[in-house]
Amino acid sequence: MLEVRNLAYEVVENGEKITIVKDINFSVEDGEMLVITGPNGGGKTTVAKLLMGVLSATGGKLLLDGVDIAPMAIDERAKAGIGYAFQQPPIFKGMTIRRLLNLAAGEELSEDICCELLSSVGMCAREYLDREVDATLSGGERKRVEIATVLAKQHKLCIFDEPEAGIDLWSFSMLVKEFEKIHKEKKETLVLISHQEKIIRMADRILVIKDGTVDRCGAAGEILPLLFGGEDSCACINRKGGNGYGVGCDNK
Numbered sequence: 001m002l003e004v005r006n007l008a009y010e011v012v013e014n015g016e017k018i019t020i021v022k023d024i025n026f027s028v029e030d031g032e033m034l035v036i037t038g039p040n041g042g043g044k045t046t047v048a049k050l051l052m053g054v055l056s057a058t059g060g061k062l063l064l065d066g067v068d069i070a071p072m073a074i075d076e077r078a079k080a081g082i083g084y085a086f087q088q089p090p091i092f093k094g095m096t097i098r099r100l101l102n103l104a105a106g107e108e109l110s111e112d113i114c115c116e117l118l119s120s121v122g123m124c125a126r127e128y129l130d131r132e133v134d135a136t137l138s139g140g141e142r143k144r145v146e147i148a149t150v151l152a153k154q155h156k157l158c159i160f161d162e163p164e165a166g167i168d169l170w171s172f173s174m175l176v177k178e179f180e181k182i183h184k185e186k187k188e189t190l191v192l193i194s195h196q197e198k199i200i201r202m203a204d205r206i207l208v209i210k211d212g213t214v215d216r217c218g219a220a221g222e223i224l225p226l227l228f229g230g231e232d233s234c235a236c237i238n239r240k241g242g243n244g245y246g247v248g249c250d251n252k
């Protein structure tokens with residue numbers, strides 16, 4: 001189980017403190033899927049990076065199965081069972097896709113398994129295996145390779161930051177099926193950051209982050225009508241000129 005308590009991240013710029021996120025509280029039960037959504041610039045990626053350890057929290061607690069992972073470095077968190085796919089995947093010049101998948105899996109994978117992983121993210125597998133993870137791959141290809149690295153291993157907690165970004169429609173449908181598989185068959189705990197209705201509708205719980213803090217959080221059945229459906233949500237979005245996330249609803 002993941003428990004996030006009063007998570008905060010501040011930076012100092014030109015001697016001035018800037019709060020990027022604060023008072024972030026939520027939990028994800030084992031095997032649950034949490035989707036984090038909300039307006040651009042709200043703080044979603046920052047929260048994901050704080051969970052993975054790419055950034056260090058300046059306040060709060062991050063408990064994974066009761067252990068505070070906040071002081072752990074990124075590699076220790078990976079060893080503790082957290083997998084993370086970046087919103088903007090890094091380039092690994094000189095490293096082939098095959099090698100990257102092996103590293104991500106923590107073992108030598110057979111060519112068939114490497115191909116299966118790439119096929120599951122919509123890549124025509126064998127022709128990619130010995131390509132380098134460099135700028136010759138398109139943004140969408142890098143994104144899919146990045147997602148395949150997370151699929152290469154069983155995790156306690158998988159975090160995907162906007163997996164839909166830059167992915168074509170056909171591959172997106174395959175990805176959605178993969179997420180369903182991770183969620184329903186492998187029963188891994190999933191945190192997905194997304195703006196995509198199809199992904200948001202797969203969630204067990206939904207967290208809406210706006211202006212660096214929690215705007216709404218609850219079971220999907222409670223939050224979905226506020227985001228997409230029902231007369232109330234439409235009324236409040238239209239009436240208050242909201243942004244499609246139910247922000248400003250009286251029924252918060």
Ligand SMILES: Nc1ncnc2c1ncn2[C@@H]1O[C@H](COP(=O)(O)OP(=O)(O)OP(=O)(O)O)[C@@H](O)[C@H]1O
Nearest residue numbers: 011013018020038039040041042043044045046047
């Ligand atoms: N180191 C930093 N210094 C100053 N501002 C920062 C820093 N890191 C993040 N921010 C700002 O904090 C806000 C939250 O950024 P973040 O990337 O977490 O948003 P997001 O919700 O993921 O947005 P999007 O939906 O566009 O991906 C943004 O306004 C961003 O410019």
